[in-house]
Amino acid sequence: MKNNLLWILIGLITFTQAENRKPNIIVIIGDDVGYGDFSANGSSAISTPHMDRLAKEGIRFTSGYCSASTCTPTRYSLHTGVYAFREKNTGIAPPDGPAIIPANTVTVASLLKDAGYRTAAIGKWHLGLGENRPDWNGELKPGPLEIGYDQCLLLPTTNDRVPQVYVENHRVRNLDPQDPLWIGKEKPSPDHPTGVTHRDTLFMDWSHDHNQTIHNGVSRIGFYTGGKAARFRDQDLTDEWVKSCHQFITENKNQPFFLYYASHSIHVPRLPHERFLGKSGHGPRGDSLLEFDWSVGEIMKAVEDNKLSNDTLIILCSDNGPVLDDGYKDDAVTKLGKHQPSGPFRGGKYSVFEGGTRTPFITRWSGKIKPAVSDAPVSTVDFAASFAALAGISVPQGACRDSVNILPNLLGETNSPIRDHILQQDNNGKAFGLRVGAWKLVREKMDKQSQLYNLKQDPQEKNNLAQSNPEQLKIMNDRLEQILAKKK
Ligand code: CA
Secondary structure, eight states: OHHHHHHHHHHHHHHHHHHHOOOEEEEEEESSOOGGGSGGGSOOSSOOHHHHHHHHTSEEETTEEOSBSSHHHHHHHHHHSSOGGGSSSOSSOOTTOOOSSOTTOOOHHHHHHHTTOEEEEEEEOOSOOSSSSOOTTSOOOSSGGGTTOSEEEEESSOTTBSOOBOEETTEETTOOTTSOOEEESSOSSTTOOBTTTTGGGOSBOBSSSOOSBEETTEEOBSEEEOOGGGBOOGGGHHHHHHHHHHHHHHHTTTSOEEEEEEOOTTSSSOOOOGGGTTSSSSHHHHHHHHHHHHHHHHHHHHHHHTTOGGGEEEEEEESSOOOSOSSBOSSTTTTOTTOOTTTTOSOOTTOOSHHHHBOOOEEEOTTTSOOEEEOOOEEGGGHHHHHHHHHTOOOOTTSSTTOOOOHHHHTTSOOSOSOSOEEEEOTTSSSEEEEETTEEEEESSTTSOOEEEETTTOTTOOSOOTTTOHHHHHHHHHHHHHHHTOOO
8 A cells, every 4th residue: 555655656746747847949040041941931942841841840930030130130139138239249240259248148048057958059159259359279268158058069150251160168179289270350471372362273252252261162251270170171060060969969858958059051151061962953052951951850850869849849940031142153143043032021131121030930849839820920039038938937137128928929829919019130230120010110221211111011011101101100110219229
């Protein structure tokens, strides 16, 4: 009898633990992947079967946004829950830039770490490293480990900028101290080969700007020397990160974890692994999209291999809208064909029209989220507040002030909008888009007259209603001013 009671008690405890288990959270963020690059969004000439499957098993959001139309500001606000325009120097980070999120800032990673999660950042960082500048041959801190990550394996900036090395935790991986890494803005010697002086040797020619130090047959923005043993081959980046993600998921399968997987696909230079070359029929941009889609499938497989699908919320998003020629002659324009990277929307990367920030957005949590399509407006700036709610912890006073807990939308418990607006910014926070319901305000420059669109009647933002509807224009302009002025 005593034994029976004991077993019942153990059974109850085990059941309660399983019920109380905090779900793992995986964020997969694509790079320059547009709304229409995702075939389930309906307008693509390129098939993305793994993303489509993720969406079919979860929620496909038709009003899913990132907060900015370039890499760094979206990644900044995703982490901090604060719009990038509120802080200085949050535009596209340079090759040798310092950490732009100070150590000990409350971030999505620190919140989850405090809630008992094991946390990892794998992929592109592009949020700077170091106090004043990165110490490439020493300790690279502050960085992800000072804002809540337990471990990281990073491309430190972005791959059209130097250097092409992995940063593993605080160090450049495989760096030979006898061959130090030097990075700078000035040409290191008169005979240093560049994309200008050695253009005829390039594997992929540049179209603008990207013509300084050459690595792997491709010239980049910025100069560097040394660190030869540490340098990677661009074509192996995704495979290395997928391997690292798989390992992290497997090692942490018995405890809650947060994985931030920031792919570099389909950003320039588009150099997917050779096995994807020619497979899309749309040149390297399309082939990179296939590689990104493959990596999404591999992350799902890692979750399934470890029997974690019912314990894991996967969110897929992008950091900004699409771009074709972004510095290299890679046939993105000539081989575009009927593919529509922005889907039905106007604009793309760098723009505050819808195509700049309305991007693929999927949530999946098997057994928890019912498959659906949702038009609730959701934004990457909301991850901090929403994940904190999911992990059962509160956000400290004053932190993550632009982040809204939209968890019921993300989990499909309601499709009614929780957010009553979406704010979109350009790279430096000089142009803004504001969506409230069907209304969209576009303010491209502070000194220029704003534009007003009705997205329901005019999703392509072609018919400017600013003159014909001054009352609505004023309402939207006042609202924008109110959001821009929001204090701590
Ligand atoms: Ca990007």
